[in-house]
Amino acid sequence: MVKLDDTELDRTFAALADPTRRALLARLGSQDGASVSELAEPFPVSLPAILKHLNVLSDAGLITRQKTGRTVTCRLNAGPMADAMAWLDHYQQFWSTRLDRLTEFVENDPS
């Protein structure tokens, strides 16, 4: 939410541009912490392929990896998404006034 370095936005959007990576993030959103092999299991691709995706997500700062013993636990780090969302937010005026009440709620929230 802090440094709006452009290359960071680049990496964030690029990381989100792949369905496998979005699925990985979704998994980490619904389950707090998962091992690499656990994450890879549902996908029909090799483990190294998933590793590469995880590296992209790490480089974008969207996940963190913590090694304990021989297993590595991945966790969601949604911070960069907030920056992406903030960027998109500037264009909300262009997709017609009514947005879902959820966003409205957040933005009108006085705290």
Added chain:
Amino acid sequence: MVKLDDTELDRTFAALADPTRRALLARLGSQDGASVSELAEPFPVSLPAILKHLNVLSDAGLITRQKTGRTVTCRLNAGPMADAMAWLDHYQQFWSTRLDRLTEFVENDPS
């Protein structure tokens, strides 16, 4: 805002992953309609390079192009951004400090 076709999200996020393209969108956000050469002028790259970027933006549905005479007017079409934002919205709980009241709002929402 309707069809959450994954390949569409792919293209949207991919299109947003380039600073030149985000700058083009920013320009079209502050100025309603601009010709191709007008858009290309501020950038230190060749016109065909900008053309390619505009094609990516068109393919992602983020701009429309309308030919009048020999000039082509580009206009912002923010619709796909709304989809991207909706996707990101699911993760707001992971960075929002207002997590509790937000989830509360969603869960108690009678609709």
Added chain:
DNA sequence: GTCTAACTTAACCATGTGGTTAAGTGTATG
């Protein structure tokens, strides 16, 4: 008709991406 401006397409190049298989590095476990 000719010229020129506005845009597009073509051909090429370097680099990045998403996948593979095979080999390497640690860390439990028997």
Added chain:
DNA sequence: CATACACTTAACCACATGGTTAAGTTAGAC
């Protein structure tokens, strides 16, 4: 200690991306 497990790295491949220069359309201007 040997072996297997969890993850990583290496080497390779096909294809996409972002850039270039050069050539091709098409529509006004002279």
